[in-house]
Amino acid sequence: MAKNITIAVDAMGGDHAPDMVIEGIAQARTFFPGTQFLVFGDEARIKPLLDKQPDLTAASTLVHTSDVVTSDMKPSQALRKGRQSSMGLAIQAVKDGTADVAISAGNTGALMALAKFLLRTMPGIDRPALISPLPTLRGESVMLDLGANVECDSNNLVQFGIMGAAYVRTVLGLSNPTVALLNVGVEDLKGKDSIKAAADVLRASKHLPLDFVGFVEGNHIATGEVDVVVTDGFTGNVALKTAEGTARLVTDLLGRAFRSSMSTKLGYLLARHGLRSLRDHMDPNNHNGGVFLGLNGLVMKSHGGANAHGFASAVTSAIDMAQNDLIRLISEDLQRIVDDEAAAGAA
Amino acid sequence: MAKNITIAVDAMGGDHAPDMVIEGIAQARTFFPGTQFLVFGDEARIKPLLDKQPDLTAASTLVHTSDVVTSDMKPSQALRKGRQSSMGLAIQAVKDGTADVAISAGNTGALMALAKFLLRTMPGIDRPALISPLPTLRGESVMLDLGANVECDSNNLVQFGIMGAAYVRTVLGLSNPTVALLNVGVEDLKGKDSIKAAADVLRASKHLPLDFVGFVEGNHIATGEVDVVVTDGFTGNVALKTAEGTARLVTDLLGRAFRSSMSTKLGYLLARHGLRSLRDHMDPNNHNGGVFLGLNGLVMKSHGGANAHGFASAVTSAIDMAQNDLIRLISEDLQRIVDDEAAAGAA
Known part of the structure; x- marks a missing residue:
């Protein structure tokens, strides 16, 4: 029980x-x-x-x-x-x-x-991160860090990936979540050195309960390409707020469009039941719960x-x-990275 | 003529x-x-x-x-x-x-x-930047750099601000555009050192044909808070693609909502004239024209x-x-920064 x-x-x-x-x-x-x-x-x-x-x-x-x-x-x-x-x-x-x-x-x-x-x-974590669920075309994903740390190195990003996957396992109930680093291209050679170094560590770790898929770009956040989007706190904060601002832009324009004539107002009345599911899906109240991991x-x-x-x-x-017991899960997964690195060093 | x-x-x-x-x-x-x-x-x-x-x-x-x-x-x-x-x-x-x-x-x-x-x-520019217009609630703004440079220092950001303002003066026809640096908060103390240093230079320059207003956050891009949003190429690329992805998410969900029942389909038919203005405003074809400045x-x-x-x-x-003659405008504005700095040094 x-x-x-x-x-x-x-x-x-x-x-x-x-x-x-x-x-x-x-x-x-x-x-x-x-x-x-x-x-x-x-x-x-x-x-x-x-x-x-x-x-x-x-x-x-x-x-x-x-x-x-x-x-x-x-x-x-x-x-x-x-x-x-x-x-x-x-x-x-x-x-x-x-x-x-x-x-x-x-x-x-x-x-x-x-x-x-x-x-x-906690032991093994250099910096905490703010994580939150986001609405996507597939349902819900999470992104971190959303602003706890303005500058992050590759170790921070690796730790964020592990913590994000543990969060998804406990809160969204997925056993082997997909994880990617946010980048400006999906090719291996693109982006910042810290991101490429973090990708190398996550790719080499064979015993983590997550599926590291490499890089995603900004547009993949909303499509729900992966369960966990990992980035530094500066980029994550900008991306989160840009997404919120854009969603509000489109819904504001939609409201204007529906108010523009008698015919559109009537159209709104007929469509409002269907539009409610859109509003529900985008409503931040339905994706609430940022956590400091x-x-x-x-x-x-x-x-x-x-x-x-x-x-x-x-x-x-x-x-x-x-x-x-999210914190215990994170501790165990951090230990897996340490074990994998020790094994790689001994080999 | x-x-x-x-x-x-x-x-x-x-x-x-x-x-x-x-x-x-x-x-x-x-x-x-x-x-x-x-x-x-x-x-x-x-x-x-x-x-x-x-x-x-x-x-x-x-x-x-x-x-x-x-x-x-x-x-x-x-x-x-x-x-x-x-x-x-x-x-x-x-x-x-x-x-x-x-x-x-x-x-x-x-x-x-x-x-x-x-x-x-060009002389006075360390790195070129990719700039593009974006749809906002007020009409249109521009953002740069959208991905030419993954890492940027404060000089790059200052130069981007000057080039962005010159672009807006020539293409959008505004004489004294508002310019801000993209940051994770609007307070002076927030964000990366490079951004704060760039803000100091832009704030101190009294003779540029632009109105530097400090910092904006991600959600201010879509509201059109300023005419020119300045950021590094990594953040700008992520923000641009996040905005595109979110706009597509909302419009995809909207399409699903309109297709969900007979009543919503009829609602769409009645509202479609008004919805066209929304689609036109968000259509990338109407905000086309990225430039390497x-x-x-x-x-x-x-x-x-x-x-x-x-x-x-x-x-x-x-x-x-x-x-x-955008290139000449940029050259002249770069000279204004140099003159302002020389005057400040002499004072």
């Missing part, structure tokens, strides 16, 4: 907190009734929300704090002032072992800084603008990761 | 060459009747096409060559074997001064290699999949650049 999970919840992070947070964990709990919640935040605002959800209240422990990490706080400020905030205490609970995973929809930079400071990087503990980042459904979706991903 | 321009045309490059090339230059000629064409390629295939266009034939000189740069040729092969190809001869015509600008819809890497080899970089001569790259309308659009951009 799957282990019951305790989730440390920053109830004050996100544009619509705390209401959407409490509603979100209540929704997630209906899928995983054994889950326990440590809820951190302003008691005066949270208690009335919990009072409306007796089942959730029975599974929750509310811990009051009036400190909060605001959305405009710099990472350095969060490190100085945020340790007793709802965000800081949620991460601390993971560190103390009282929770299996922390979740917040708050300030990304602050969450990353606090998580790294409190949990430290590579720390001694799990910290999940929900979109700041998530609604309750989106937050619930992130919570269920967090439960998957914790139940499947 | 505007100067009449001679265009060297690679008639054999592109998926639908030579038909779409000849039809494209015929269309462009109706807007700029004084334009002359040097048409390079297989006479047996091109002459019958020209024979159908007597006005174009009168304005054209057909130069036969049976050599061709194929789409799978590597840049190094193109340099060895492509000098007498339709592509190589078109660039050579610019070098010799018999044409003002060369245009090809062929192999990008080969075109870049041949152009750089034959024309050399920074060489001693103008070389334009059309999309390989362009249709005649798209090729014509690239040709008219080429005429704008040549008539407005």
